[in-house]
Amino acid sequence: MSRVAFGSLIGHLRRTPLRRNLIGGLIGLVVVILVLESVSPFRQGQFATMAYLGIAVGGLTVLTGLNGQLSLGHGALMAVGAYTAALMLHDVDKPLPLPVVMLLSVLVTVVVGAVVGVAAARLHGPYIAGATLALAVAMPGIASFFGDNLGGEQGLSVSTPEAPGWFADAVYFLTAHDVTGTKYLAYVGWIGLIISFVLLANLSASRVGRTWRAVRDDEAAAELAGINVGRARVKAFVVSAACAGLAGGVMAMVVRIAAPSGFPLTLSLSLLTAVVLGGLGSLFGALIGAALLTFLPQAVTGLGQSLGLGDLQSAQLAPLVYGLTLVLVILLAPAGLVGTIRNAWRRRQSPDTAPIHPQQEAMQ
Amino acid sequence: MQQLLTTFLTGLTLGMVYAAFALALVLIWRSTRIVNFAQAPMAMITTYVALVIVDAGMSYWIGFAAALLSGLVLGAVIERVVIRPVEGKPEINAIILTLGLFVVIHAVAAIIFGSGFRSFPAPFGLRGFEAGGVTIALTGFAVFTICSVAVVMLLLVALFQHTDIGLKMRASAFNQEVSRMLGVKVTRMLTLGWALAAVVGSLSGLLIAGGSLVSPSYMDSVVVYGFVAAVLGGLDSPGGAVVGGLLLGVSLSFVSGYVGSDLVALASLAILIVVLLVRPAGLFSHATARRV
Amino acid sequence: MLDIRDLTTSFGPVKALDGVTFTAPKGKITAVLGANGAGKTTLLRTVSGLIRPDRGSVHLDGQDLARMPAEKMPGLGLAHVPEGRGVITELTVEENLRLGGLGRADRSRPADFDRVYSIFPLLNDRRNAIAHVLSGGERQMLVIGRALMAEPKVLLLDEPSLGLAPRAVAQIFELVRGLAESEGLTVVLVEQNARSALSIADIGVVLNLGRLVAQDEATALAADEKLRHAYLGF
């Protein structure tokens, strides 16, 4: 194929959002394969963590960035997905196929998310924050209350499923490497992430996404334009709950347990940190936020130890950084990290156009 | 019968504490239209201040006073340094900011004081009164709790209703621009409002902690209960916050006693949702139309 | 005497006030007239420190008020009755009045309340009512009474006639006239209703798109037919 023809093919494909997103997804898959095949098992585990955090942050960024709803309860929704997966992968001889397990995690969380979303859709600002905060605080108690089925404080252990033969063969064929348990989970996580991001990107470019943005920017105007505001808000909440459910399902397998202590309030707040850091509303930013959530704790904990702090104290440095990040981003760079860099870039490109603050719209 | 009474009295005592915490949230909401989610860790860290003093061998009361005083300073400093820049900005900024503070104070406390549980003393007995062979669940500390919250409320009423500074604070809360035109230093009043709120919050932190265990997260659920209580009362009304706190305390005590203590937070969530859907402006409002 | 020199205020690229210069003499009523958007409210808000001017000065008794914060004004003897009234509706009538007396240097005495209540007996009957329940006219009385509590030397009034019955307007104008004459109060009166404003004012100034376009004795302005047609609409 000549270079010109190839160029025009790419150009044609890039024209529609769906195709563009699919291409992005495929490129992402290639990158994932290259990365996962070249790093150590320890790093593979970290990438698996990053995958499930990325899925959850992606869902939350769509909810907060595109629809303007804040949720502090996404950690709790992840718990729903995780417990669903755990119930199906706990002490069973012949577990269901993994895609079915993940799908069920998503479905159950969607049901819970719809209930929360219906209530949240009628609330604003601090009320929605308070209600979802209550959800995050209430969730561990539910797991304890139904201790007989959900394992109480100890939680449910999860037996990690084996990679199916065709998958192992495919990976071996492509890369000449065997699939270990950790690597398999990392693949599962990243495939889940790519699928959900492609879907989210499509949604946000579609009419539904435009509706969400319209509701975020000016509810009254959206209503006048014939948009059912309540329904749009519930839809956004459900979509983002679905992501949280999938994230929870992957998480249960990666950490091999679903227990109340895995879903503290701090989980919800760190998801929010990642969203804010990424610059509300950007999926790419969400990925960066998830990367920071994954890799930062180890780095700052190491730093703390080299500064002579004890282990327990060093472990608290990561949340300290998250919290400071939230405070500083709001005070200094309300467009988030990605948004601020993007604005600076655009200013350099065309010095006379006003800076664009996607978050300022987002934060109306 | 005895269990009923015990449950009720426990609820009443807790309700007073929730009422105090809700009052702190309402004070800030009224003046700056911000729900201060960081109120919980702020109260937590001032309680640790008291604990350090008591552990150093000084009297409980010195610790008590030091906690309230550090609450005053902390509230003022936080308003001045962190909150001031987001006043009047889109509300999501302030929400995220207070949550960021929440995480920061948490982590700082865990780094300084450790994340484990430590026991916190109580100045009065923790055993119920004996009355004719029956033990009534009202402990000495519970009486102290109820009285101290009541005293604080009376002081606040006196301040707001009968002093010039209280009038200025209320005016600033309702209409900043007109207040400025009348010579009120509004920014100073807002700082003072945050400082007072933090004192009231600190008091509730001390009362929850008394005779019990503290850890960096021991106040986390209280911010939820305080918020629910404040919303019950309409978020704008100090009197409503008090009644809301008492109602919530008693209701949750019954949930805890008769259903299961694990479901208390869930019950508060349910109450919150029902109130917001049915009476969004609070139980005692006459006007029903209100954006929530 | 309030001496305004070269006062210029802009909102972004828009100059809402552009080099406005005039003097409001002591004990006199100065009417500020002009169409919607002429900059009248902006003028008062700049004088009372709610908006920072780009340049210019506002002298009261030899002291420059421009760029001083709004909360200092009552102490310096300047009271502003804002457009759209500005009653704090959540407070009682008496609390609103009390608030008015807090800004001045000395403490207000019971006699000050009595004076306001004798001027506006209607307020006396509703001392302890929440201001929210007052009618529009009653609110107007309350804000003027509240401004008087500060015993100002200069009173800025932004459209006090808005939404009031002609009789109430006449009453308020009469009151202002009396205060200027008997107590030497300097009044700056912003009005849409140019005809009735000029009938009680001593001096009139006319703003158009932020610029001062005319300045004269009130009677002379009222007699200038061309000016009336061009800017005052009567």
Ligand SMILES: Nc1ncnc2c1ncn2[C@@H]1O[C@H](COP(=O)(O)OP(=O)(O)OP(=O)(O)O)[C@@H](O)[C@H]1O
């Ligand atoms: N806060 C503001 N931001 C931007 N522009 C403003 C602001 N306030 C006033 N303006 C503009 O300044 C100009 C003068 O407004 P101003 O309110 O002073 O007019 P006015 O003479 O009081 O009119 P009216 O008789 O309608 O009250 C108008 O064009 C108005 O749009």
Ligand SMILES: [Mg+2]
């Ligand atoms: Mg005007």
